Amino acid sequence: MARDDAPAAVAATTTAAATTQDERDQLRAAVREFAARMAGQPEDKVWRQLTEQLGVTALAVPAGYGGDGFGFAELSVVLEELGRALTPGPFFGTVVLAGSALLCCGDEQARSRYLPGIATGQTTATLAVTEAAGRWSADGLTTLASQTDHGWTITGEKCFVIDGASAELLLVVAGTPDGAGLFAVEAAGAAGLSREPLTSLDPSRPLARITFAGVPAELIGEPGGATAVLEQVQTRATAALAAEQVGGIQACLEASTGYARERMQFGRPIGSFQAVKHKCADMYARGQLAAAAAAEAALAIDGAEGAPEAGLAAAVAHAVCSEAYMFVAAENIQVHGGIAFTWEHPAHRYFRRAKSSQLLFGGPGEYFERLLLRAGV
Amino acid sequence: MDNDKAASGGELDAFVAEVREFLDAAARRREASDDDVRWGVGSDQITYFSDDPPEVESAKVAAARDWQRTRYEAGFGWITGPAEYGGRGLSSLHDIVYDTIEHEYEVPDTGVLSLIGLGMIGPTLLAHAQEQVKARYLPAMYRGDVIACQLFSEPGAGSDLASLSTKAVADGDGWLLNGQKVWTSIAHQSEVGLALCRTDPDKPKHKGITAFLVDMRAPGVDVRPLRQMSGGSEFNEVFLTDVRVPDDHRVGEVDGGWTVALTTLMNERASVGGEGNEQASRATSLPFLTAMLRANGRLDDRASRRRLAELYADIAATDYLNRQATVRLHAGVQPGPEASVSKLMYAQNLTRSAHFAAEIVGTRLLADGGEWGTFAWNELLLSTPALRILGGTEEIMKNILAERVLGLPKEPGIDTTSPFRELRRSGTGA
Numbered sequence: 001m002a003r004d005d006a007p008a009a010v011a012a013t014t015t016a017a018a019t020t021q022d023e024r025d026q027l028r029a030a031v032r033e034f035a036a037r038m039a040g041q042p043e044d045k046v047w048r049q050l051t052e053q054l055g056v057t058a059l060a061v062p063a064g065y066g067g068d069g070f071g072f073a074e075l076s077v078v079l080e081e082l083g084r085a086l087t088p089g090p091f092f093g094t095v096v097l098a099g100s101a102l103l104c105c106g107d108e109q110a111r112s113r114y115l116p117g118i119a120t121g122q123t124t125a126t127l128a129v130t131e132a133a134g135r136w137s138a139d140g141l142t143t144l145a146s147q148t149d150h151g152w153t154i155t156g157e158k159c160f161v162i163d164g165a166s167a168e169l170l171l172v173v174a175g176t177p178d179g180a181g182l183f184a185v186e187a188a189g190a191a192g193l194s195r196e197p198l199t200s201l202d203p204s205r206p207l208a209r210i211t212f213a214g215v216p217a218e219l220i221g222e223p224g225g226a227t228a229v230l231e232q233v234q235t236r237a238t239a240a241l242a243a244e245q246v247g248g249i250q251a252c253l254e255a256s257t258g259y260a261r262e263r264m265q266f267g268r269p270i271g272s273f274q275a276v277k278h279k280c281a282d283m284y285a286r287g288q289l290a291a292a293a294a295a296e297a298a299l300a301i302d303g304a305e306g307a308p309e310a311g312l313a314a315a316v317a318h319a320v321c322s323e324a325y326m327f328v329a330a331e332n333i334q335v336h337g338g339i340a341f342t343w344e345h346p347a348h349r350y351f352r353r354a355k356s357s358q359l360l361f362g363g364p365g366e367y368f369e370r371l372l373l374r375a376g377v
Numbered sequence: 378m379d380n381d382k383a384a385s386g387g388e389l390d391a392f393v394a395e396v397r398e399f400l401d402a403a404a405r406r407r408e409a410s411d412d413d414v415r416w417g418v419g420s421d422q423i424t425y426f427s428d429d430p431p432e433v434e435s436a437k438v439a440a441a442r443d444w445q446r447t448r449y450e451a452g453f454g455w456i457t458g459p460a461e462y463g464g465r466g467l468s469s470l471h472d473i474v475y476d477t478i479e480h481e482y483e484v485p486d487t488g489v490l491s492l493i494g495l496g497m498i499g500p501t502l503l504a505h506a507q508e509q510v511k512a513r514y515l516p517a518m519y520r521g522d523v524i525a526c527q528l529f530s531e532p533g534a535g536s537d538l539a540s541l542s543t544k545a546v547a548d549g550d551g552w553l554l555n556g557q558k559v560w561t562s563i564a565h566q567s568e569v570g571l572a573l574c575r576t577d578p579d580k581p582k583h584k585g586i587t588a589f590l591v592d593m594r595a596p597g598v599d600v601r602p603l604r605q606m607s608g609g610s611e612f613n614e615v616f617l618t619d620v621r622v623p624d625d626h627r628v629g630e631v632d633g634g635w636t637v638a639l640t641t642l643m644n645e646r647a648s649v650g651g652e653g654n655e656q657a658s659r660a661t662s663l664p665f666l667t668a669m670l671r672a673n674g675r676l677d678d679r680a681s682r683r684r685l686a687e688l689y690a691d692i693a694a695t696d697y698l699n700r701q702a703t704v705r706l707h708a709g710v711q712p713g714p715e716a717s718v719s720k721l722m723y724a725q726n727l728t729r730s731a732h733f734a735a736e737i738v739g740t741r742l743l744a745d746g747g748e749w750g751t752f753a754w755n756e757l758l759l760s761t762p763a764l765r766i767l768g769g770t771e772e773i774m775k776n777i778l779a780e781r782v783l784g785l786p787k788e789p790g791i792d793t794t795s796p797f798r799e800l801r802r803s804g805t806g807a
Contacts, residue, residue, distance in 0.1 A: 261786065271786055272785065272789065274775075274776065278772070278775045280785060281783070282775070284718070285722070289694045292695075292697045292698035293693075293697055306700070313697075319686070320694040368687060369683070372685065
């Protein structure tokens with residue numbers, strides 16, 4: 001099954017190494033155990049061990065660039081578990097956003113230069129698209145790139161950039177006379193670059209403002225090529241986000257049902273009251289639907305037989321998983337009652353993550369319309 | 378079925394070839410254009426329940442029986458059934474393969490036989506009936522000669538089926554049945570019905586029930602059509618007055634009827650699932666809903682688009698859920714109680730579609746002004762409340778999910794331990 005106008009290197013991942021259900025279960029168990037062990041540890045330590053011990057940054061990077069060459073189904077397992085534990089760190093920005101941009105950019109030189117570092121985890125990276133207006137789009141950019149005798153330089157401001165204050169490699173979408181282009185900026189020592197961490201709704205997903213004042217940059221692909229690249233990155237990134245969301249949904253559902261079994265009021269477990277029971281059943285039903293949508297998107301990206309077109313499946317997954325996670329994270333607090341309104345209780349962290357995930361790529365106003373467009377309506 | 382041995386590739390290929398050979402000879406291939414959605418072309422009927430006049434309904438039932446007989450004689454009438462009762466003795470994978478291929482052909486709808494009789498009552502009789510009943514009725518049912526209905530629900534026993542009160546009293550070498558059943562689909566077309574009856578009111582409610590196979594043409598069986606809120610009469614009330622049933626038509630042990638009922642209900646869950654009704658399927662078809670928006674000049678209206686997108690997201694995800702369940706079924710994984718999610722979503726999606734269409738059509742829904750695709754939505758709209766009730770109400774489905782999947786504790790109660798006659802029941806003044 002063809003993904004939408006896949007450039008050669010992305011197509012190469014359709015021949016990804018296949019795994020059995022058993023192998024994916026083992027991978028899941030390993031990541032789950034790791035995430036539990038790392039809970040509360042400093043982010044850089046978590047990242048070091050994630051890359052060195054688990055090696056999952058290499059999982060879905062094609063073998064030709066130092067990766068393991070597995071597909072989206074395997075990547076989804078990791079994302080689900082990191083989403084379940086709200087494990088902090090630059091995995092999403094590095095592997096999903098920057099990794100996908102490189103895979104989809106059609107620029108062999110850029111891929112060879114940057115993907116091996118992402119695979120080993122030595123490079124942390126992100127993709128800077130949004131600006132002050134908060135739109136995840138290559139249209140209407142105010143950050144502009146201009147060509148000088150010494151190459152390209154970027155001037156402008158990016159905002160709400162995931163891991164923007166810490167990532168070593170910044171892939172920046174900036175306007176050029178030929179349309180939006182994708183550029184690489186290596187942050188270390190870059191002249192004219194300033195980065196400011198922002199106070200974020202969801203501290204487990206740090207966001208930053210990045211200001212460029214004539215920052216030297218490398219063009220990736222063609223000057224007007226970023227619009228098409230972003231379209232494909234969005235498919236992969238929203239499908240990846242959906243997997244993360246499914247993990248978060250599971251965590252909330254398990255917390256709610258566990259509490260409903262144990263919490264005694266009126267002389268019996270609150271889970272024996274139908275009002276609570278039905279809340280949990282609704283959470284479960286939405287969760288099953290979300291899991292099916294996320295799995296379908298992964299199957300579609302991997303080109304599985306009988307799966308729908310990847311862009312459409314990812315749009316379905318993004319809408320369904322975003323709605324489901326927000327619903328489940330909010331209901332989780334209600335099932336727990338007052339205890340879940342405390343700072344110490346983890347419920348608010350899932351509530352924050354659910355809302356931040358829902359709005360990351362523009363939110364309901366964008367994703368529902370995009371779903372119709374992808375479905376040809 | 379216990380003959381679910383994994384089919385080898387070669388064997389399955391031979392089966393596929395055999396199925397195609399049969400269908401090529403016996404039926405017409407469906408044209409791609411048969412599934413086309415063209416707004417304003419052909420019938421604008423969108424129904425969930427059939428609402429045919431009696432002569433049309435009888436013709437459809439006759440066509441269904443004929444096609445079932447043709448299938449049976451070619452060896453595809455009961456693919457998973459044991460050979461001694463006319464079955465083919467193959468796996469449920471073969472069954473799915475057959476259904477998938479048959480769907481490519483234009484054949485009569487056999488739902489009147491298969492949904493209840495062959496899908497639910499057949500497996501129940503096979504598991505629990507006495508030998509002479511199995512030998513007499515199973516081949517006849519799968520040949521299309523005998524249609525079976527399910528005499529379970531009563532006016533006083535809906536979600537709490539085990540509180541049923543239709544009585545069966547031992548009488549000579551048989552039993553005498555008295556009581557009333559309700560919501561009996563196709564009772565008026567059926568030759569037999571599987572009835573649950575109270576045989577010992579001094580035992581707790583689940584432990585004093587016995588199942589019987591009742592001859593629907595026997596004296597004392599009175600079938601009266603029940604008119605639904607949607608206008609049609611797909612269901613019946615069945616009054617049983619001193620109906621005699623021989624003891625060899627008892628299904629399962631005396632007072633062991635609940636076990637029998639569970640077999641039927643398990644198969645009901647499998648058949649009510651996400652499948653749905655073909656006539657209603659265009660109500661959840663994106664091209665059809667899009668065509669409706671276009672025809673009504675609303676395709677560029679932001680509010681309508683948003684509502685369509687929210688609806689379509691759930692419809693698509695439900696399709697994905699069902700597709701993945703089918704793939705798992707192919708791999709030999711039987712559906713568990715989690716399959717209820719598909720049923721909940723099906724009811725919800727169809728309900729939302731009907732109300733969405735009503736909003737788009739607006740005032741033109743109120744009376745038959747003659748315009749294509751406007752007043753026609755009423756049949757579906759008025760059927761949707763039933764989707765959240767039949768085959769297990771939404772509340773019961775959620776209890777099942779919460780208790781059996783999520784492990785939440787049951788509601789404490791005395792109704793499962795007290796003698797049936799001491800329970801408070803509707804309509805008894807108790």
